[in-house]
Amino acid sequence: MSPLSCKKCCSQSYVKSGHIRSHQRYKCKECGCQFTATKPRGVNPALKSFAVVLYSHCGVSMGNLSKLFKVSTVAVLKWIRNAAAQLEDKPIKKPDIIMVDEFWHFVNGKTKFGCGEPLTGYSVPLSDTAWAIVLMPACEN
Ligand SMILES: [Zn+2]
Known part of the structure; x- marks a missing residue:
């Protein structure tokens, strides 16, 4: 499994930022985008x-x-x-x-x-x- 990265800028610099719908939420240190470790949406x-x-x-x-x-x-x-x-x-x-x-x-x-x-x-x-x-x-x- 690939390491977790920001879904917007692909940075691997992030901090935990609470929970959303029973998933751990992370906040990117580079762009401020909040994301979870769920499967990316949309077409490959x-x-x-x-x-x-x-x-x-x-x-x-x-x-x-x-x-x-x-x-x-x-x-x-x-x-x-x-x-x-x-x-x-x-x-x-x-x-x-x-x-x-x-x-x-x-x-x-x-x-x-x-x-x-x-x-x-x-x-x-x-x-x-x-x-x-x-x-x-x-x-x-
Ligand atoms: Zn980012």
């Missing part, structure tokens, strides 16, 4: 990042993403706006480009999906420990 941040990748690199609409992740379209819009706001602060890193050739899926010995053409892949970091590859048809150059 890695899935949010994956939704942003699908929207920005694969052209999946916000409506389809809201159906896929079972959230409102407004929630998907907020994920994308938050990701864009974080990008404004960082220099844009050029994606790592890989070439994939003869990419086929076989199910029960039969070809289900694939492509014999070279594909260009962009590795996109989703979090510190997860990443995704977005494959597209290779460019001429």
